[in-house]
Amino acid sequence: MNRTADQDIGEAVDDAVLRRFLGHHLRRASNFVQSDLARSLKDVDLRMITMSVLTVIVEHRGLRQSQLADALQIERPNLVSILDELEDRKLVERTRVPTDRRAYALTPTAAGEALAAKASQAVRAHEDRVFARLSASERSSLQDLLMKVYPGAEG
Amino acid sequence: MNRTADQDIGEAVDDAVLRRFLGHHLRRASNFVQSDLARSLKDVDLRMITMSVLTVIVEHRGLRQSQLADALQIERPNLVSILDELEDRKLVERTRVPTDRRAYALTPTAAGEALAAKASQAVRAHEDRVFARLSASERSSLQDLLMKVYPGAEG
DNA sequence: TATTGTTATACTCTATAACTATA
DNA sequence: TATAGTTATAGAGTATAACAATA
Numbered sequence: 041m042n043r044t045a046d047q048d049i050g051e052a053v054d055d056a057v058l059r060r061f062l063g064h065h066l067r068r069a070s071n072f073v074q075s076d077l078a079r080s081l082k083d084v085d086l087r088m089i090t091m092s093v094l095t096v097i098v099e100h101r102g103l104r105q106s107q108l109a110d111a112l113q114i115e116r117p118n119l120v121s122i123l124d125e126l127e128d129r130k131l132v133e134r135t136r137v138p139t140d141r142r143a144y145a146l147t148p149t150a151a152g153e154a155l156a157a158k159a160s161q162a163v164r165a166h167e168d169r170v171f172a173r174l175s176a177s178e179r180s181s182l183q184d185l186l187m188k189v190y191p192g193a194e195g
Numbered sequence: 196m197n198r199t200a201d202q203d204i205g206e207a208v209d210d211a212v213l214r215r216f217l218g219h220h221l222r223r224a225s226n227f228v229q230s231d232l233a234r235s236l237k238d239v240d241l242r243m244i245t246m247s248v249l250t251v252i253v254e255h256r257g258l259r260q261s262q263l264a265d266a267l268q269i270e271r272p273n274l275v276s277i278l279d280e281l282e283d284r285k286l287v288e289r290t291r292v293p294t295d296r297r298a299y300a301l302t303p304t305a306a307g308e309a310l311a312a313k314a315s316q317a318v319r320a321h322e323d324r325v326f327a328r329l330s331a332s333e334r335s336s337l338q339d340l341l342m343k344v345y346p347g348a349e350g
Numbered sequence: 351t352a353t354t355g356t357t358a359t360a361c362t363c364t365a366t367a368a369c370t371a372t373a
Numbered sequence: 374t375a376t377a378g379t380t381a382t383a384g385a386g387t388a389t390a391a392c393a394a395t396a
Contacts, residue, residue, distance in 0.1 A: 062337065182221075261353080
């Protein structure tokens, strides 16, 4: 009945319990940005993972699946259906490597390169939109701080 | 055969393609922190979602399921099995609300309160560990910047 | 009619074991 | 023996429709 009151309780609860944790804000910000990115990529009919895969293939022609899996930190089995989709859509091609007939070299088609360019533009527009409230120096600070948090991002 | 070279390619790929996006660093840092948190909570036999639910119930005794779902932004159906688990473990109790017999009031047991306290301690230890490379003022800056990114975090 | 909690279900993402063909 | 790609599968996490009881 009193919907407004219920909603207020919800927000108050969230605030009171979780806002003291830095990890909470990190997760909320990340989720917000990722959601917006996913929405942006729908315009070019790509998911986040298919965009990453396509982009890496475009910038590293001839890459093999295992290298791609390593680079994007995804399991080899999970890469298969992603590449099947991109191949079905004529965006990338799997071609046998003559010197190692177990492996496939991954190359983008012209359409794949064109779509990757469109996707890249969409991602840049998304970043500008989603970080609009941060100045250039604030974005730089945020990146520095984030790179101090996770290992492997030599800061 | 040349494993080292392959691994280097993987890292080089990741760097070259993605490190220019702030969203990438945000996601990586968030994933790293969430993974460590999940690991920390295993010590108290809680998942992230069960910890959040238990903590909210402890700090808001008598809360109803729909309010809890609103507060934690999870769907009502997905809350059911979580509460089943917490109830089976004698950590929380569902009791009928006399004034609205459709609803349940959620209250923690003594064991639930004790475990929430342990969990809270584990989370604090986790935060100290995972943000160790950041000074107090850097943590504060990071929080301010993150709160500027997502909406609803009035900053 | 609308809401609370529930059931059933489905879809995505992720992770592992085991297979094939090659090396 | 080990590796590249594949298949099958299983587990989380998340989302929606529809139901019974109650308002």
